[in-house]
Amino acid sequence: MFKKLKEAFRQFANSITSLFREEKQTERTEEVQGEGKTATTVTVQQAVPAAPQLQQDISISARIEEKREEKPHLLQRIAQRVSEAIAYTKLSEDKVEKLCEGLFTQLVECDVAVEVSEQIVEVVRNKLLSLKIPRFGADKDKLVKNAIKEALLEVIKDVPDVDFMELTSKLVEERSPVVVLFLGPNGYGKTTTIAKIGYLLKNSGYSVVFAAADTFRAGAIEQLEEHGRRLGIKVIKQRYGADPAAVVLDAISHAESKGIDFVLVDTAGRMHTDVNLMDELRKIYRVAEPDLSVFVADALLGNEALEVAKTYSKYVNIDGLIVTKVDAYPKGGSILTFLVVLRKPIFFLGTGQNYEDLIPFKKEWFVNQILE
Ligand SMILES: Nc1nc2c(ncn2[C@@H]2O[C@H](COP(=O)(O)OP(=O)(O)OP(=O)(O)O)[C@@H](O)[C@H]2O)c(=O)[nH]1
Numbered sequence: 521m522f523k524k525l526k527e528a529f530r531q532f533a534n535s536i537t538s539l540f541r542e543e544k545q546t547e548r549t550e551e552v553q554g555e556g557k558t559a560t561t562v563t564v565q566q567a568v569p570a571a572p573q574l575q576q577d578i579s580i581s582a583r584i585e586e587k588r589e590e591k592p593h594l595l596q597r598i599a600q601r602v603s604e605a606i607a608y609t610k611l612s613e614d615k616v617e618k619l620c621e622g623l624f625t626q627l628v629e630c631d632v633a634v635e636v637s638e639q640i641v642e643v644v645r646n647k648l649l650s651l652k653i654p655r656f657g658a659d660k661d662k663l664v665k666n667a668i669k670e671a672l673l674e675v676i677k678d679v680p681d682v683d684f685m686e687l688t689s690k691l692v693e694e695r696s697p698v699v700v701l702f703l704g705p706n707g708y709g710k711t712t713t714i715a716k717i718g719y720l721l722k723n724s725g726y727s728v729v730f731a732a733a734d735t736f737r738a739g740a741i742e743q744l745e746e747h748g749r750r751l752g753i754k755v756i757k758q759r760y761g762a763d764p765a766a767v768v769l770d771a772i773s774h775a776e777s778k779g780i781d782f783v784l785v786d787t788a789g790r791m792h793t794d795v796n797l798m799d800e801l802r803k804i805y806r807v808a809e810p811d812l813s814v815f816v817a818d819a820l821l822g823n824e825a826l827e828v829a830k831t832y833s834k835y836v837n838i839d840g841l842i843v844t845k846v847d848a849y850p851k852g853g854s855i856l857t858f859l860v861v862l863r864k865p866i867f868f869l870g871t872g873q874n875y876e877d878l879i880p881f882k883k884e885w886f887v888n889q890i891l892e
């Protein structure tokens with residue numbers, strides 16, 4: 521997973537680590553010693569009175585004393601800086617800048633949106649420039665990777681990590697059924713994802729029904745029924761062309777009468793530009809009053825999926841995302857883009873076509889994966 525994105529960060533981290541190794545200890549030491557020499561000379565000149573015979577005044581000799589006393593402090597400071605320079609390495613700005621330019625290009629190539637790449641590179645650059653690495657005995661590679669990790673986590677720090685199973689188990693304690701609506705354009709993976717979530721909830725001991733609210737696409741109802749048959753989950757349906765909102769209401773009243781915990785609603789795929797279908801989605805949302813609405817994002821579509829999600833959220837509330845087809849998506853970058861731009865939690869990643877192919881998403885896990 522995320523092979524290309526991992527490679528981009530691996531190359532960058534390696535180059536930064538090499539920079540740290542290349543930094544010459546002697547260069548830094550000489551530089552600081554040079555500064556120290558100048559500072560000492562200035563102080564001594566100031567301390568020597570210009571016309572000694574006129575300076576019987578006790579306050580002047582006191583000032584001279586003071587200056588004398590400053591010398592050891594100054595020498596201490598110089599000594600400290602020299603030993604710091606010997607002990608630690610810092611990176612020069614222009615070299616880091618060059619490497620950051622390379623990282624930016626690679627991120628954009630991995631589908632990270634331009635403004636997001638800029639933001640990431642900015643934070644990474646600042647973190648690296650403030651990084652002091654011990655010259656001796658430190659695991660430079662690890663320290664560099666940690667700095668990059670901190671930078672990435674900082675960029676996505678406002679996005680909450682939400683454990684879907686924890687959230688839904690809390691919701692189901694408060695009310696039942698819990699209604700979860702799945703949204704997204706054609707082919708993004710809504711129906712497959714609903715089946716995966718149904719499988720997961722059933723395995724956790726909950727009862728589930730599917731609402732076949734895609735009454736539009738030929739074969740959509742049968743596709744959901746086939747999953748229902750395999751998973752032992754009932755599908756509430758009407759005929760093709762029926763009002764999807766009515767199907768949802770049917771499914772909710774069925775669940776209420778049978779004491780079923782979850783209603784998972786499959787909706788028809790629709791392009792965000794189709795105003796009539798988007799209005800219809802708004803109606804389904806209003807009628808269903810879902811406890812959770814999940815935008816299913818196809819990772820392969822990268823920034824296109826981002827634009828779609830932005831428009832969707834003008835029509836209905838989106839509580840979180842499930843990003844599908846990550847198994848076939850070595851670039852990995854759209855995940856960063858979704859997080860940074862939408863600021864919504866990603867509940868899961870879809871990683872294949874089997875029911876088990878769903879990974880709970882956590883920001884730190886993701887960042888660790890790409891910096892592995
Ligand atoms: N490799 C891979 N394929 C997936 C994943 N999720 C879904 N798919 C495949 O994507 C295709 C479309 O999935 P569907 O679940 O039918 O998509 P949909 O959003 O319901 O599509 P519509 O009903 O047409 O709107 C199918 O071939 C799925 O098997 C995933 O995580 N990985």
Ligand SMILES: [Mg+2]
Binds near residue numbers: 712787789
């Ligand atoms: Mg579908």
